[in-house]
Amino acid sequence: MKKNAITLLVSLILSIPLTAQKAPDDPCVRELMGHYIDYINDNIYAIGIYHEQLELANRKLNEYYEASPLERQRMVLSITFQEIRTNRRAFEAMLPTQRYAVIKSKEGCIPEKYRADLQKYTDQMKDIVDELAKILGNLEQYAGLANYRQEPKLKTAYKWLSRAYVLYHDLSVIKDAMYYELNKLYREQQNIDPENPYARSTRALMSIIVPARAVLKALKTDNARQVANNANRLKMAIDRVELQQAANLKGAKVISSDPMSHPDRLYAYVVGVAKDFYAASQEFGGTTSFPTEYEQYGKGYYFYNNRVLSHYNRLGDGMIYRYNRMVAVADVTLLKMVEEPTWFKVISPKPQRTDPEPEAVAEADPEPIDTTEIATADASPDEPPAPEIKPEEPLPTLEGAAPNNLVFLLDVSSSMEDPDKLPLLKQSFKYLLGLMRPQDRVAIVTYSGNARVVLPSTSSSEKNRIIQAIDGLTSEGKSDALEGVILAYRVAGKNFIEEGNNRIILASDGYFRIPDALPRLVKDKTNQDILMSVFFFGEEEARITDRLTRLADLGQGNFKHIRTDNATRLLIEEAKAVQQRGD
Numbered sequence: 142m143k144k145n146a147i148t149l150l151v152s153l154i155l156s157i158p159l160t161a162q163k164a165p166d167d168p169c170v171r172e173l174m175g176h177y178i179d180y181i182n183d184n185i186y187a188i189g190i191y192h193e194q195l196e197l198a199n200r201k202l203n204e205y206y207e208a209s210p211l212e213r214q215r216m217v218l219s220i221t222f223q224e225i226r227t228n229r230r231a232f233e234a235m236l237p238t239q240r241y242a243v244i245k246s247k248e249g250c251i252p253e254k255y256r257a258d259l260q261k262y263t264d265q266m267k268d269i270v271d272e273l274a275k276i277l278g279n280l281e282q283y284a285g286l287a288n289y290r291q292e293p294k295l296k297t298a299y300k301w302l303s304r305a306y307v308l309y310h311d312l313s314v315i316k317d318a319m320y321y322e323l324n325k326l327y328r329e330q331q332n333i334d335p336e337n338p339y340a341r342s343t344r345a346l347m348s349i350i351v352p353a354r355a356v357l358k359a360l361k362t363d364n365a366r367q368v369a370n371n372a373n374r375l376k377m378a379i380d381r382v383e384l385q386q387a388a389n390l391k392g393a394k395v396i397s398s399d400p401m402s403h404p405d406r407l408y409a410y411v412v413g414v415a416k417d418f419y420a421a422s423q424e425f426g427g428t429t430s431f432p433t434e435y436e437q438y439g440k441g442y443y444f445y446n447n448r449v450l451s452h453y454n455r456l457g458d459g460m461i462y463r464y465n466r467m468v469a470v471a472d473v474t475l476l477k478m479v480e481e482p483t484w485f486k487v488i489s490p491k492p493q494r495t496d497p498e499p500e501a502v503a504e505a506d507p508e509p510i511d512t513t514e515i516a517t518a519d520a521s522p523d524e525p526p527a528p529e530i531k532p533e534e535p536l537p538t539l540e541g542a543a544p545n546n547l548v549f550l551l552d553v554s555s556s557m558e559d560p561d562k563l564p565l566l567k568q569s570f571k572y573l574l575g576l577m578r579p580q581d582r583v584a585i586v587t588y589s590g591n592a593r594v595v596l597p598s599t600s601s602s603e604k605n606r607i608i609q610a611i612d613g614l615t616s617e618g619k620s621d622a623l624e625g626v627i628l629a630y631r632v633a634g635k636n637f638i639e640e641g642n643n644r645i646i647l648a649s650d651g652y653f654r655i656p657d658a659l660p661r662l663v664k665d666k667t668n669q670d671i672l673m674s675v676f677f678f679g680e681e682e683a684r685i686t687d688r689l690t691r692l693a694d695l696g697q698g699n700f701k702h703i704r705t706d707n708a709t710r711l712l713i714e715e716a717k718a719v720q721q722r723g724d
Contacts, residue, residue, distance in 0.1 A: 167250060167330065169247060169250035170250055170251060170252070170326070170330055171330065171474050172247075173244065173247050173248065173250060173251060174323055174326065174327060174330075174476065175469075175477060176240055176244050176247075177244065177259065177263070177319065177323055178320075178465070178476070178477040178479060179237070179477070180237045180240045180241065180263065180266070181266070181316055181319060181320065181479050181480075182455060182461075182465075182477075182479060182480050183237035183240060184237060184266050184270050184312065185312075185316070185454065185479070185480045185481070185482045185483075186454070186455055186456055186480075187237075188269075188270060188273060189454065189456045189482070189483045190456075191273050191274070191277060191305075192309075192446070192483040192485055194222045195273075195276075195277070195302065195305050197220075198277075198280050198298075199302055199487060199488055200434065200488075201219065201220055201284075202218070202220075202298050202299065202490070203488065203489075203491070205218045205295070206294070206295055206490035206493065207491050207492070207493055207494060208493070208494060209493065209495055209496040210493075210496055211496045212494065212496075217287075218284045218287075218289050220280050220281055220283070220284035220285075221281060221284075221285075222277055222281060241263070241267055244263060245263075248260060248263075251326070252326065252329075255322055255325070255326050258318075258319075258322050259319065259322055259323075262315050262318060262319040262322070263319075265311075265315050266312060266315050266316075266319070269308045269311055269312045269315070270312075272304075272308060273305060273308055276301045276302075276304060276308075279301055280298060280301055280302075283297065283298055283301075299487070299489075302487045303487050305485060305487075306485055306486065306487050309482060309483070309484075309485040312482055313482050314568055316479055317560050317564055317568075318705070320560065321560040321561055321705065323476065324476065324560075330474075331474055331476075333473045333474070333475075337472075337473050338389070338390055338391060338392045338393035338394075338404070339467070339472060339473055339475065340471075340473060340475065341389050342386075342389040342390050342393065342404065342467070343464070343468060343471070343475055345382045345385055345389050346382065346408065346460075346464055346467070347478075348378045348381070348382060349375065349378045349411065349412070349415045349460070350460065350461070350464065350478060351378075351558070352371050352374035352378055353415060353418055353453060353460065354453075354481065355371040355374070355558070355615060356368055356371045356372055356375060356418070356422045356449065357445060357481050359371050359615050360441045360444055360445040360449060361441060361442075361445060361484060361612055362615070363439055363440060363441035364441075364613065365425065365426045367615060368422060368425050368426060369426050371422075371615075372419055372422040372423060375419050375422070376419055378415075379412060379415050379416060379419065382412060383412050386405070386408055386409065386412070389408070390404055390405055390408060393405075393472075394472045396471070396472055402466060402470050404467060404470065404471075407464075407466055407467040407470070408467065410463045411460045411463045411464050411467070414452050414458075414459055414460045414463060415452075415460050417452045418452035418453060418459070418460065421444070421448045421449045421452060422444075422449055424448060425440070425441070425444045425448075425449075431443045431444070435447075437488045438486055438488060442484060442486060446483055446484055450481065450483065453480065453481060454480040454481065455480060459480075461478050461479070461480050462480075464477075464478055465477040465478060538576055538713075539576050539577060539578060539581070539713070539716055539717060542642070542716065542717040543638075543640060543641050543642045544578075544580040544581060544582075544638050544641040544642070545577070545580075545581040545582065545583070545641065545644070545716050546582050546598065546633060546636050546637060546638045546641050546642065546643045546644070547581070547582070547583045547584070547642070547644055547645075547646060547715070547716065548583075548584045548585075548586060548598070548629045548632050548633045548644070548645045548646070549570070549583065549585045549586070549645075549646050549648065550586050550587075550588065550626065550629040550645050550646065550647045550648070551566070551585060551586070551588075551614065551648050551649075552587075552588060552622075552625075552648060552649035552650065553587045553588070553614055554588075556650050557649070557650055557678065559678075559679075561678065561679075561704070561705060562650055562678040562679065563614060563648075563678075565678070565703065565708050566648050566676070566678070566703070566708065566712075567611050567612070567614060568708075568709075569708040569709040569712045570611055571608060571611060572709050572712075573709070573712045573713055573716060574601060574604060574607055574608070574611075576713065576716075577601035577716070578601065579600055579601065579602040580600075581600070581601045581716070582598045582599060582600055582601065582636060582638075583596070583598070583599060583601060583607060584596055584597055584598040584599065584632045584636070585610055585611075585614075586625055586628050586629045586632060587614065587625070588622060588625025588626075588628075592624040592625040592627070592628045593628075594628065594632060595610050595613070595614065596610035597632070598632060598635070598636035622647075622649070622659065623659050623662075626645075626647070626659060626662060626673075627662065629645045629647075630645065630662070630666045630671060633645055634669070634671060637670075637671070642716065642717075643670060643671045643672065644671070644672045644673070644674060644698065644715065645672070645673040645674070645696070645698075646673075646674050646675075646676060646712075646715055647674070647675045647676065647692075648675075648676040648678065648703075649675070649676070649677065649689075650677070650678045651677055651679065651686070651689055659692070660691070660692065663692060663695045663696045664695045664696075666696075667695065667696050667697050672696055672697050672698045673692070673693065673695075673696025673697075673698045674693055674696065674698030674699045674700070674701065674715055675689045675690075675692055675693040675698065675699075675700050675701070676701050676703050676711070676712075677689055677700065677702050677703060678703050686700075686702070699714075699715065701715075
């Protein structure tokens, strides 16, 4: 029977297979896991403060850019980060400098198989926050020294903003990868009674956090239906968990003398903040108006950053902060949760205004800022390159490969929400996109309930459009593979490339029914030179992998078991039409 997202997430955090051999409960490891989570959340807190300052700089740059030549002569571009400067001591105290030092001094107690990745992610996260701080300083100096007078199009400043966009994205990716490793380590280290009151109550609160996080992801798509669906899931979870408070906390020991840290208060606080979160998400579908300065950003962007996220993160004393407080006072070792970072966009300026005087000449329209292309550019000539998340081994390229007509058929059912499933595929997909050529085309079809085309067949040169579609993918509902396969073959056939790599990549954890009509359909379409490979995510189970392998065989494609260490390489191989079994 298919597991739902809540069950999967809880089992990931609180249980392991019965056959697994647990490592001894090491107090050093236990303490360091807490430091790692706090370190992630401290950095998310820091870039949340930077976010507001960068938005302000973007607006002021646009105001100056859009001004006519005569207006510019009378203008002074002022970019000062008064909030950070005024509260510099307090702000610097909030940066995880000391926690970073503690982690570095104790990371030797982390088991060797996890140590290298956690060390790498820790350093990358520090580099990102440091570089964002440097960008803020560069922008302030750029304005203070009037360097903008020598740059009519302000290219240097916009390049820094675009670099900041990339860094926000990278930190989000690193956060997920780091938490995935900590989850695996936690599962090896801990063996607690599932009926312990703290384990039971935090498991219940997790059933609230999962749909709340799904609401945040849906807001990034500006999809009112997805926001509403996930908000409804959240409301049902809130009602259920609130009724179960007494039963879930029965027998919970009070560890802290602080009345505000008593388990019943913390539990009730998480539920109360979740209600505020739900109310804010309901506003998204019920209003068409929001501040005019956010019109270019979009409604979802405004609600994500300004109305909803504060009820989730520490910056607004939200549910994750209170959940982690409850974990901290528990009488058993539980794993804290990570927050979600702010969403940063770069808004391009409108064309420069013209002066009424006949001799005034208006400049050309601004060149659009392609934040995906800036990713590999230096933040400035004297700045070090940003940390990148790339596999350590040399990866193949698409040089000499046939043109691609790829249709990604993605299982976006609720069981695909785990970090090592759909989020992992999205990350690898973006890397592949950077290698693709203009002649390569991609489409995205999803199946969860009703199948739908999320992205029609699109040239890889339209990177912004493709990335927007990738970022908009969320997990929800149940799988209906047959309808999805039919639609995927229709898209592939419509965009068939002669002598090209016409291929469907079905990505799933295998929890779907294979009706009799499905194998016949795959075999028939294979005869039309449209192949189908299968990417499998999750724990290997013979009953699942055997039938998926047979499906890939019928499609004359490859069956691949996707993990964090091979996802990018295997995806590139599919784009090169490599026909070999296994990985």
